[in-house]
Amino acid sequence: MNDQKYQKVTPELIRRLRFIVGDKGVIADEGLENYARDEAPHTHSVLPEAVVFPHSTQEIADILRLANTELIPVTPRGAGTGLSGGSVPVHGGIVLSLDKLNKMGEIDEANFCASAQAGVILSNFCAETEKHNLFYPLYPGEMSATIGGNIATNAGGMRAVKYGVTRDFVLGLEAVLPTGEIITTGGKYVKSSTGYDLTQLLTGSEGTLAVISQVTLRLITPPSIREILLIPFNSLSEAIRCVPVILKERVLPVSIEFMESDILQLVKDYSGKEFPIPGYPAYLMLMIEADNYDDFGKISEHISEICLKNGAVDTYVPGSASAKRRLLELREYFYPTMQHRGMLDLADVVVPRSKIADFVEEVKRISKRYSIPIITYGHAGDGNVHLHPLGPGVPSEEVMTELLTEIYQVGATMGGTISGEHGIGADKKKYLSLLFSAEKLALMQRVKKAFDPHNILNPGKVV
Numbered sequence: 001m002n003d004q005k006y007q008k009v010t011p012e013l014i015r016r017l018r019f020i021v022g023d024k025g026v027i028a029d030e031g032l033e034n035y036a037r038d039e040a041p042h043t044h045s046v047l048p049e050a051v052v053f054p055h056s057t058q059e060i061a062d063i064l065r066l067a068n069t070e071l072i073p074v075t076p077r078g079a080g081t082g083l084s085g086g087s088v089p090v091h092g093g094i095v096l097s098l099d100k101l102n103k104m105g106e107i108d109e110a111n112f113c114a115s116a117q118a119g120v121i122l123s124n125f126c127a128e129t130e131k132h133n134l135f136y137p138l139y140p141g142e143m144s145a146t147i148g149g150n151i152a153t154n155a156g157g158m159r160a161v162k163y164g165v166t167r168d169f170v171l172g173l174e175a176v177l178p179t180g181e182i183i184t185t186g187g188k189y190v191k192s193s194t195g196y197d198l199t200q201l202l203t204g205s206e207g208t209l210a211v212i213s214q215v216t217l218r219l220i221t222p223p224s225i226r227e228i229l230l231i232p233f234n235s236l237s238e239a240i241r242c243v244p245v246i247l248k249e250r251v252l253p254v255s256i257e258f259m260e261s262d263i264l265q266l267v268k269d270y271s272g273k274e275f276p277i278p279g280y281p282a283y284l285m286l287m288i289e290a291d292n293y294d295d296f297g298k299i300s301e302h303i304s305e306i307c308l309k310n311g312a313v314d315t316y317v318p319g320s321a322s323a324k325r326r327l328l329e330l331r332e333y334f335y336p337t338m339q340h341r342g343m344l345d346l347a348d349v350v351v352p353r354s355k356i357a358d359f360v361e362e363v364k365r366i367s368k369r370y371s372i373p374i375i376t377y378g379h380a381g382d383g384n385v386h387l388h389p390l391g392p393g394v395p396s397e398e399v400m401t402e403l404l405t406e407i408y409q410v411g412a413t414m415g416g417t418i419s420g421e422h423g424i425g426a427d428k429k430k431y432l433s434l435l436f437s438a439e440k441l442a443l444m445q446r447v448k449k450a451f452d453p454h455n456i457l458n459p460g461k462v463v
């Protein structure tokens, strides 16, 4: 599939694209470089030959039909905040931007759901639903991403412990197949036992099976209060051991994050931001929702007791709104700090959550062997470990591949998988065969072919 030859975007094709979306809807020269990469740290940039901005589902269908006939690769793009090179047009061709499909649809209070065009920015989606006293509880890290991009990558984020990931909130989709047909899947209902679940198949398919044009997402009522509890430990393994104990006690925090002193020191060096109770090797940071402050007090006391019995050395609740904000801001600084320190790559391996400490231990051994510092932190409540190999040296691509292969193999041996939320994109494709059998990969390729017989939609990604 990957050796396929594509046609070039000719002036005649640009003319036909302009006929579909209007003169202003096509970039064919200046500005193409803004669509050559996403936020993945080491992805090679590739210039598209044209960027197209459809205004409607029908225009997407017309573009795809044309590209399919002319054998032009098409790469869907939301906000380009992806972290695995998913929206990089690795074969050139057309980038199909969802920028102009940015309108909210119905917010249905009775059925607890909202629809929106796929290019709506996550922060706008949340703000609009909150006006109706409804709430989209996921927080996949980057609020400038699009809803369509979140669905295409099955984005996760910190709140997965309580709420799950994007696919748990997708009720229905409108999507355009690479051959130009428009389909709708699911609807404003929560149960279905009616044929293959195409909503779930498209969710997480990273723009390789169809372009998502419209979405319907499930909403909930907003929580009354959300507070933070910070718990220091003398080791990461003690911290991780507490997580199942907390969950067994029928306490369900929104998030349980783990962090070690190395990342906190780097954040302090970079931003000057001081952690509230510094000096311990490892921490759990829990976010807890409750109906009122009395209930929060009871829950946090209970969790503190559990943790103190299981190796915690202290507990801390930010005493004011500003202290809480400072702590959350500090957590938001992890990624910019890694960027500033010369992140060589990033991985987001998932392991069964009881294995996090063993996994991190093993990663540290690998890091030492390669003399490449690796910072780890992440979502203790769901086993998702973020890993950042850092400079100052820049190892060869072969060495980085070897290092990451070892890390992914350790994760797989512990019963985990390669990516918990960032997706495979272009960057992690070469590692899929570590985990998937030839039969499974072949089946995925047959699924891809059924949707996209000419392999024009986001070629070079996932399978």
Ligand SMILES: Cc1cc2nc3c(=O)[nH]c(=O)nc-3n(C[C@H](O)[C@H](O)[C@H](O)COP(=O)(O)OP(=O)(O)OC[C@H]3O[C@@H](n4cnc5c(N)ncnc54)[C@H](O)[C@@H]3O)c2cc1C
Pocket (backbone or CB within 6 Å): 038, 039, 075, 076, 077, 078, 079, 080, 081, 082, 083, 085, 086, 087, 098, 118, 119, 139, 140, 141, 142, 144, 145, 146, 147, 148, 149, 150, 151, 152, 153, 154, 155, 156, 157, 158, 206, 207, 208, 210, 211, 212, 213, 335, 421, 422, 425, 458, 461
């Ligand atoms: C600072 C930072 C923090 C982040 N934190 C998190 C986090 O905590 N959790 C997490 O899950 N992610 C996180 N991300 C990654 C990123 O925000 C998500 O992957 C997001 O879902 C990408 O959305 P996007 O609109 O930017 O998509 P893009 O980057 O434009 O595209 C991502 C993929 O989706 C495809 N795609 C986009 N739109 C469509 C569509 N309408 N139809 C079909 N395919 C489409 C693209 O082809 C590509 O393969 C973070 C990113 C940054 C920069």
